[in-house]
Amino acid sequence: MRVLDRVVFGDVDPAWSNREFMRQRDNPSQVNEIDTAVKLAYGRIKIDTPIYLGDMSFGALSGIPNIALARAADRTGVLTGTGEGGLNVEVSKSKRITIQWASGRFGVDIDVLKLGLGIVIKIGQGAKPGIGGHLPALKVTEPISLARRIPEGRDAISPAPHHDIYSIEDLGQRIWALKEATGKPVFVKVGATNYLPYIASGIARMGADGIIMDGHGAGTGAAPAVVKDNIGLPIDLAVSWVDRILREQGLRDGFSVIAAGMVSSAEDSAKLMALGADVVSIGTATLIGMGCLMVHKCHLGFCPAVLTNKIIANPAKVLSMEKSVEWTSNLIWGWQEELKWILRALGLRRAVDLIGRRDLIKGINLNPETAEVLGINTENTIFPLIGSSPELIEYAEGDRDYWDDASKEHLQQLSGTTGRSPGEAMITSMGSIAPPLVDKPRGILDWLICDGAQVTRPSIDPYREEIETACYLADGRIRLSSPFFFGRVPGASKKLSEILTRVAFSMGLIFDTDDNAMPSALGRALILEGAELSSESKSLPCAVTVRLQEGLDFAQDLRRFREIHLPIFLRVPSSEEAISWLDNIPQTGISGILVDWDIPSESRIDIGISIAEIDKILRHRMWDGEPQRSQLDLLASGSRIRGAGDIFKLIALGADAVGISESALISIGYTAEKMDRFDFDVGLERLENLVLGLQKEVKLLAGAAGVSSVHKSLTGNRELIRSIDLDPIVRRRLDVKAGGGL
């Protein structure tokens, strides 16, 4: 559920009652007089309804929708962005358009830039902050290849950052360059991320005429699911502080604030305006207005509603131009009408009078920190609040629908069990439906989002640039190619253990197993159960684990393994007690702590909390003048860890590497029932693909945050994650900041 859905208008105009409503509905003269016009860019652009039609490119959409949006904008007096695809001739005939200046530079020159009412420098977008535009290969047809001047049939992926804009002063340079060359107002479009208020202030200070802020859940023609689901702030958390900081610094007058991302009704737009936006941007809503069925497969080019088909000379079916202009115009007029009724109910005569009126809205059952971020009061009547601790801890205890179809399909596409791009990050389209905004959160990690770098911190494009994922454990004695490994699979069959071992070996990973009978030649890839290891097999694994339990004497085990010089990891449950057991761990011989989420415990807690707290404790305890944490590795492992998003967040919370188990099995399509029929070689291939796919997804998340060295810069780097409306008690235990705050 969005935060915005728990924000309502507080006190309506006292003169406004049900009877009044009924009376005016029949005779709406007072409502008709309400002025919804808003001026943008220091008064240079006037729009009749505070709506900006999102920047959807020619190519992502199939042409007719692009033209329809532009014509509808002309008809209704709003503004439409044309996206990064190069300007279509028909679109360019419309007046109320903006021209996008994006990192791919598709089809722009000075004459084109002068065609619109303004220019939009696209730095980022809500669906994928830190990732460049992407038009999949099969949609790069001949007309697109000509419009964008790129080879046909190859994915058109724009650079993640503008390579001439690495800082706010570089952005200023480009703003002035474009202004000097065209004389047009310049807007800057960014994804909503951490520190957005300061970035907005910088953008205003650097001479831009407005900012378009695109929030989490915004639509896209194609984006890696892992990015879409895990990066960026929802727009409702971002708007208020941007407005407040701009006002505090005297930068707000005339400067335009446009809010985008999951805006789906006039009610949404009224709330966002009250939070501080001048105008909202809608994209998906217009497509739905033209018949979109939300199939989420725009990137494949065969949209059932003919909105996002690939553009070819003789398409089998086309959208009706006339109808789509009409539908879109009606949508905008209807929107305007609804907005007027809301304004009337609030006793306001002009839409501009609503902007920044946070006093008119209040939260319903928001946690106090979220209310503070929004700058509003909240009325809390139900307890516990959404996102509060008891509920979270319950999830860790077991939930039957933990694995939904979406996360299963994602894993299976990575491995090639389904889909056609094994070993690649999964691509989807349209807005994210991930938790916590749409889908139900499954654990604490679902309340966390990752940072996307932009403007001042260029992102790194892992498709074409170097991002290091290798991870060193046990003082450099163990190297993992990626910061994950295969965790313990209780009761694994021989065949399954062999597949996991062999792939851990080939892919430079490790497999934490209790099966001590794996081939010794693969020992480099094995972590074995210490208690069961006989002295004859001492050369076998790369490390051993010893179970740390209350009252259990493992000192003898430790002595034994110290003698044979194997790194030792203490295996502890993810529980409240386990954290206290760490008081007495011995200094010598231990390489690290492995927190195993699957060990049953009375006081089991979400692994995110365990990792964050253990990391914190170890950092502040000293051994010989050095923090314990710099001498001990911290591993997280559990069957509930679902993929790259979870892995990335656990590393940011403090883990060095993360063990996956159930997700690997789901990914390759292995079940205990099908064990006999499961093909060994197919299993190997799929599991190798999973490793490659997960590695690419970790790189995408790292690169989007501007991290080029995962092990060095991400471990424990809580700055790169934020919580979304999470209970403050849990948030503090995680030691992360609240999303949207300063």
Place this chain on the structure above:
Amino acid sequence: MVRAIECIRYRGSNLGAGFATFNTRGSDLYTVKAFIDGDQTREYITRGLEMHGLAIQSEEEPIWGDRMTFGSWKLYVKASSDASVSIAINNLNEELMNGGKMIRGRFYSFGRKVEVYKNVGYPLDVAHLYGLLDEPVNGDMWIAHTRQPTNSPGLLPIWSHPFSSGNVAIVHNGDISSFGANLKFLQSRGVGSLVGTDSEVIAYLVDYLARVEGISMEDVGTILTNPYDRLLSRMATEKASNIRRLIHRFRGAQLDGPFTVVAGYGDDDESYLLAVIDRSKFRPIIIGEDRDRYFVASEECQIRSISPHATIWTPAPGRYILASTKRGLIEGGREDREMFYGSLQTSAPKLQKLSVTKTTTTPQFVDAAGLNYHELNSKIKTEFAEGSKEVSVINVSGHRYIGFNLKVGTKLALHGIAGNCLGNFNQGGNIVVQGNASDDVGDVMHSGRIVIHGDARDVLGQALQGGRILVRGNVGNRAVIQMREYRDSKPAVVIGGRGDDYFGEYMAGGVAILLGLDTIDADYPGQLVGEFVATGMLGGTIYIRSKVRSDSIGLSPPRADILSYLESLYYDGDIDIDGLNKLRAMDDLSINKIEASLPEPGLSKIRALYRSKYSAPLKSEYRRLSQVDLDLVDPPLREFCSEFGIDDEKYTKIRESNFTVISVIPPKTHDIRKVQEIEE
């Protein structure tokens, strides 16, 4: 110094500026400076310092600027050790910050060798405030900074640069993604009070590593820059493992994301100048050297404003530069620097080597001295609008956006240093620079010519779609990025010197030629480009007149990952032990090299490691130019030689050299159709 920072006023805002000065001799007393909000805090600090056993020897009256909420107060303090000062200041700072709620003040400079002058305002305002222009302040080393804050509100002087801890002061241009990890590193080692900006942690990191851990400044440079593992794996094993161990030991102290940091540090014997640059060289940096001094700056014009004839060079990405008062230049940040960028004795003439091109019409002269870029560009625009076909500008000094959208038949001659974004959107104009150019030359240029007689910096010819760019000297990172061709329009770029990383990134058409003329008479063993050549390349051809390692082309997986996989092929029986050992011994494990030595089915299996849906397979060969190549290369090459007066003998030598030729293996049309059918 003030002049040098003020000449890039457009890079900053009035939200903070500052200076730091270092004195190797230092003093016995600690110069302690704090921002305070009033007399109460002043008393509070006085008591606090005494409670920590620090004796105030003398103090000056706080300096308050107009409408300022904080005054700057300077005291001289006697203490037993650097550590005792650090601990006291740390504790007091934490109390003064009040958890950021009600900030009462903050110590911002407390060393024996360093003194910081900073506040809110432009650099000139700050210099005036502290009287730096009235009374000369002597130092062995100076640092200056102007900024546009993005990580803090910037309204208080405590957020201005330089940031200082002990005898370290730093300035930083960037926004480090490792901030959270760096913060944890410092906090777990007892550094508690920070104002909360990413830049400040860097000062504390350097101070911690150098003073507390006693690490050499060379090693501090290595720890902060965190060299690519792929570069380490090409070093001698022992050296590489020493570096790996060093970095692992101080994990969390590495910087990531964009940064150019200039740090000064005074130890007991000398003062050090350390500059560190991120791996992608996301921020500008330029190094200068003259007979007496070393310079590190964002833009060349800053160095030239102090030392017009300094030798200048740019460091390679991900490197550090270190110089000290006693040892001079310890690390220059680039191999073969003197070969490509000249040495102190021979450099100066490079700029004046060529005279103004002969012209048939009388050009209009514009003097850029004293004009800001906007004024200059208006003048140029007016000249062309009034019918001039040729305009000549002298005293160009970092002016930006020159020569936008020039039309066919116009010529613009520039004398001096052309600033960023030269010749963007060029529609047919002929731009000649007698001197160096800066970043982003020829962005979205459609036709015409840009000729640069000196060096160009990063991102040359971005999205170039027609015309030619000729550079006599070197280029920086990401040259010809996204260059593309369009119907008959085929752009060409010829570079006389060398290039850095990501040369030809995302290139989709046209020809890029890199000549390395400085090495033409030498048996040069190195390569003329850095790493990641042609990553994401989609079309066009790259010619580099040196051998390029095939694992420097495109992106290849880490060596250790390849070796792991090869071992599993041996385990599976896809390769015998001799085959495995042969591959293990190979220095370059790119797929092109492996293809020759690995039989099927192992080869098909290992390809998965290299495969990416979004990268076209590249072909690279080191060979003489064929006729097909010459058809592409010769016209721009001839133009290059005639433009820069390269004689026939050299021209012939170039033509007959071996080149690394990189292009995309073209997809067969039926493959495209197949992909489309499959996906449908």
